[in-house]
Amino acid sequence: MKKIEILKKKVLSKEWATLNEYTYSFKRNDGTTQIQNREVYDKGDGSAIILYNKETHKIILTRQFRIPTYVNGNNDGYMIEACAGLLDGLTPEECVVKETEEETGYKIETPKRLFHSYMVAGAVTEIIYFFIAPYNESMKIAKGGGLKDEGEEIEILEFDFDEAYKMIFTGQIIDAKTIMLLQHMKIEKIME
Ligand SMILES: Nc1nc2c(ncn2[C@@H]2O[C@H](COP(=O)(O)OP(=O)(O)O[C@H]3O[C@H](CO)[C@@H](O)[C@H](O)[C@@H]3O)[C@@H](O)[C@H]2O)c(=O)[nH]1
Ligand SMILES: [Mg+2]
Structure with missing residues (x-):
């Protein structure tokens, strides 16, 4: 058997x-x-990405309301996160390019696939595929902010990498996919 x-x-x-x-x-x-x-x-699989600019030492993150965190101790329910989305039938690469444009307004061409991970292996089937990509102002082609029709209201935030990294330890960044990407960038010295 x-x-x-x-x-x-x-x-x-x-x-x-x-x-x-x-x-x-x-x-x-x-x-x-x-x-x-x-x-x-x-709920399907997803992709997540941090955009980075080595010249300015900045990265792009997003901020949005997440009800599961609101009902479990995250005061106002807002989360600072790497841009991310569900695959919805696309490949992880296609998804991450589309989500980046929808949520941040940046048109990226060369997302680098890093690794993938089950996020809640005991209860959720979802795999997240992780990416990083360089960005600069010439790649900003739209406002971003997500799809209003789907209830999305996404703020686009630009942080100094070191400031964002510190926010893991102050409890201001408490999203697993975002912490994983920031730690990868730190360990691999992506911003140096
Ligand atoms: N009507 C309805 N809509 C939903 C529901 N759950 C999610 N949605 C909508 O479905 C869309 C999903 O947006 P995406 O940008 O594709 O995904 P995401 O929510 O950002 O998910 C990303 O982050 C998650 C949290 O870390 C990841 O779980 C996911 O894989 C992905 O990476 C959003 O408009 C959201 O409001 C629901 O129960 N009902
Ligand atoms: Mg999203």
Whole structure:
């Protein structure tokens, strides 16, 4: 018998995204088998990016309201984040170019793919693909701000890299994908 066998998939909720309950048999290392149930939230995969300018030592981040944080201790519910979006059928590269233009107004051509990661492996199927890309003022072709029709109201923020990095430790940047990208840029000396 295989280590894992999916026995049942029950849709608990299918609205904007899908919450499924999986029942599966799990063969333990001692040879015994257990039946387990787990709720799994499927909202698709996404891409995230930080734009950087080595000359000015600045990076582009966004700020927007996030209800899950508001209901779990993040005072006004606003989050400073790397620009990001759901793939919606695009490749990670296509998605990140489109989201960057929609949210920040910058038209990037050469996003560099770095790594990918499950973000909440115990409950959410989502993989995020991580990117960085250089930017300068000549690439600003639109206002950005996101899609009003979809309820988005996204502020575009330009930070000195070192200031943004410090904000991880003051609790002003508390978004995992953003922290991961800032730490990557620090470790790999991207701004030096
Ligand atoms: N109606 C409705 N709309 C929703 C719902 N959930 C999200 N949306 C809308 O769907 C759009 C998603 O925007 P994107 O820019 O594509 O994604 P994102 O929310 O920025 O997600 C990014 O960050 C997330 C948090 O770190 C990531 O989970 C995600 O992969 C991606 O990287 C937004 O307009 C948002 O309001 C919902 O339950 N109902
Ligand atoms: Mg977004």
